[in-house]
Amino acid sequence: MFRYIASRVLLLIPTFIGISFVAFIFIRLLPGDPVIALAGERGMTPERHQLLMDQFGFNRPIWEQYFSFLWGVFHGDFGTSIASKRPVLADFRALFPATLELSICAMLFAVIIGIPAGIFAAVKRGSIFDQLSMGIALVGYSMPIFWWGILLIILFAGILHWTPVSGRMDLIYFFKPTTGFMLIDSLISGGKGAFKSAVSHLILPTIVLGTIPLAVIARQTRSAMLEVLGEDYVRTARAKGLEPKRVIGVHALRNAMIPVITTIGLQMGLLMAGAILTETIFSWPGIGKWMIDAISRRDYVVVQGGLMLVALIVMVVNLIVDLLYAVINPRIRVK
């Protein structure tokens, strides 16, 4: 077990260096530079441009810039944004919980509706429910997020007044974030009304961000379930006279879930892409919008630091998952 853990942790080192290199080089491959963005339409003389590039250190040899970035990262210093002049780490800490909270809610929404819908569609294969739900899933999957978001806002916030338009919380509630997760912070600091407000602000962005994963999960569950339902052992279970509920719920479902769980994992990664648009539409102060703005301003420091921080989190989560696998499945640690 110790050797397994050690090997996993050691593997982090090359991964970390590889990612740091990609994060560093990616933004520099794009044309443009962060200094030109400071002056806007006014423009800047080539001399002033050179001066600022020198001052910010972007004229140093590329390897020197890279090592100074790595050195900073090892010391917990992810640099300071050129556009906002704020430390990248502080901004990340303030914004990441918003993205995480939205992603978790969207994934829960997708799983809670997607899996039962998929199972039901498989069991009632060919029925109206099957055709309807899979039809809706296909529509959901093809829906452009931007359009879908505005549509929901107009209907539920604009016409029906059921939900707020955008933001994370009604502006009458005002408290310093404790955890950064609005659902938790509102409970511990703002009282009942604030919690209700936080929940109501989450509804539309959750639906918008969760729609594509929901469609994918529902379709994946249906096809996995159909495959399993055709297996010999299911037929055997039925032949033995087991209740249909037990056959589906216990025998078929557990095996059908294996590819579905893999899909959920993959969708979690893809949520990030959807989060960028969802955050823009719903004025959601997360890291998706932050990173996109930084890329368009060529704010090298934010892009490299932000990517690195996201990558670090993914690496640590993966490590924990790997270790958990080993705890659950002894075959892995023996290998």
Next chain:
Amino acid sequence: MNTYKKLLAATALAMLTGGLMAGGAAAKTLVFCSEAAPGGFDPALYTGGETLDATGQAVFNKLVEFKPGTSEVEPALADSWTISDDGLEYTFKLHPGVKFQTTSYFTPSRELNADDVVFSFERQKEGSPWAKYVDGASYEYFEGMDFPKLIKSVEKVDDLTVKVTLTKPNAPMLANLAMDFSSIVSKEYADKLMADKTPGKFNEQPVGTGPFQFVDYQLNTAIRYEANPDYYKGKVKLDSLIFAVTPDAAVRVQKLKAGECQLTIYPDPADVEGLKADTNLNVIQEEGLNVSTLAYNTTQAPFDKPEVRKALNQAIDKKAIVDAVYLGQGTPAINPIPPTMWSYNKSIKDDEYNPEAAKAALEKAGVKDLSMKIWAMPVARPYMPNGRRTAELIQSDFAKVGVKAEIVTFDWQEYLKQASDPKHDGAVIIGWTGDNGDPDNFLATLLSCQAVGTSNRAAWCNQEFTDLINKAAVVSDPAERTKLYEEAQVVFKREAPWATLAHSLVTTAMTKNVSGYVPSPLGVHNFASVDVAE
């Protein structure tokens, strides 16, 4: 302490602070749906309008300011001023008894005096201890307005008198001093932060003399202000002001309609009719101090010939652009400055839209089978709602006169950078919103020889024009300046370095209970005169 107790203590503490803060929310609150988050809270460090609104307009004052709704300069922190005969010395008399804001993070011990004014400018110079007080600090407006070269010194004469000495006469100086980067900051606060070794807070927790004082900023979400009770012009009518950061234009409109904010700006032109039709809303449309243009690269053949540029101008159907791109919310532009700006030359006739005449003129100039590039701006700006659509319309106009145009575009930063390079290929769609209402801010900034390589995207260096502009910048008599600028516009029209496209209307929408809002032609947003009926 066990977990339960820790949780209880945390809850109590959070409820206490939360409760106190919630208690601070006052009766008359205006929520403004702003289009972007501010960069920071030092108005001299940024050039974006969203930051200037949140700092220079809300929290700070200048020596002189623009009279609301105009670009005329009026007294502010300076009650009066005198200008020496040679135009080199400006002596300002400060308003006595102006207090800096008392906030949770700073209590001033003295009133505004000349030291604050001196510090507000000195700090922006290279070599000052404040030049790099946060990583990445650079005072781009100070540089862009040429202050390092223009200002020889800013000196204290006595506690309430300041003398600004210039290296050469500069007529737009007063207008420049009314811009947000010239905001007067508290030296006492700055010194305290420096002594505490926390100068970075200067850009996070501002202290000014303005109508609103800063309370809190939730990153990329909302800025909260409360009325400054000690405001030297008297406390404003609002008790608190909130900027709700809402980047998407369609969502801003929805928020306004749902009552989540009371005032918003820059709606999509397509939404304006709907806003006007809403009986709960008021919509104000104003001619902005802006212009959009197609700037030919005048160093490149055949655009180096004025007759070719004029012929192409005749091929462009500007009215169609105003109708299709601005959805009627704009006017075709004749001159490089907008009609609301003083010294606008009304006698100039526009190049008439006439494809046949354009074709003939091109033939006469010996231009045959011309292929060119049109640069389409990739972003929307108040002066240009849709660069791509405009480029397409011009492309089809040019096709009618036998000119083949290819539309190119780049990412915005790259676009600005490449378009500034005099070697760029083709004609660039670009524009400008005035900073200070002075014609110099358009004509010298966008068209003078000294701006080639930066903001003169036509790379047009006409000595006659530049001489007129430079002369107008140093004479102080307004009538004489007006005459010089009018002449310069004649030269501009004759030489046609640009096709002037349009001046757009700037739209502000607000709920019916909001009164007293005066839109600024300079594209900033100020809420000092606003009231909200309960």
